[in-house]
Amino acid sequence: MDDRLQGKVCLITGAAQGIGAAYARRMAASGADIGIVDLTRIDQAATVVADIEAMGRRAVAIKADVTKADEMDAVAAEVIGKLGGIDCLVNNAALMFDQLTASWDDFLAVNFMGVVNASNAVVPHMWERHRGSIVNISSTAAFPLPLNDPSPIPEDAPAPRVDPSGYGLTKWMLIHHTRQMARSLGGRNIRVNAVCPGVTMSPATKAVVPGMIVDALANAAALRSTLEPEDMTGIVLFLASDDSSKMTGQTIINDAGTVFAG
Secondary structure, rough: OOOOOOEEEEEEEEEOOHHHHHHHHHHOOOOOOOEEEEEOHHHHHHHHHHHHOOOOOOOEEEEEEOOOHHHHHHHHHHHHHOOOOOEEEEOOOOOOOOOOOOOOHHHHHHHHHHHHHHHHHHHHHHHOOOOOOEEEEEOOHHHOOOOOOOOOOOOOOOOOOOOHHHHHHHHHHHHHHHHHHHHHHHHEEEEEEEEEEEOOOOHHHHHHOOOOOOOOHHHOOOOOOOOOHHHHHHHHHHOOHHHHOOOOOEEEEEOOOOOOOO
């Protein structure tokens, strides 16, 4: 498609299927060699690797748990050893298929600490090289969505619980952490940005999110649409490339016009 990532190596967590696999294919099509990390669905990575190699690029698939700092250190070392370095990290791994049964501790371990662990694994390498890009995949679930129930509340209705939303809250935490990372790492030309996809019709979304919710969000969007995984790849490619060489600490929302930031 283009050569914006020619000669670069991109490490993508949760890249064996869905949106992560779409990132991997698009970045390879733009010239990058790809490190794929996944855990429960690593068996699906073979197809992604084959597609990347068919483009003439190199790929390595590694089974690892982002909640384990030592495993992510080993991943970084393996990718650097086999592909020659790491220019971009895409922190995509998150609980999605399991979000209906996951606990707060699960969300925190995967969606937030998984990003911390993967980032800490690659930052020393980027620090030494005085360059790098980290892309944290957040979500519009970080923001209150326009899904208020218009039905009147009966006078005798019980008070609702206000327990935290593990998925949405950890995705909001990523936005704060992205800004902190950008401040901490910018002196060595390491850029850190976040992306907030809207409702993206990945296999996980189709399995977890009820159709009526998907329809409601699509109807609330300015473009009256959901997204496909490929609709997210251009933004991540931009943030990984030198086209965004002066962008850091930013959060980009791509959701067909559901959440407006400003």
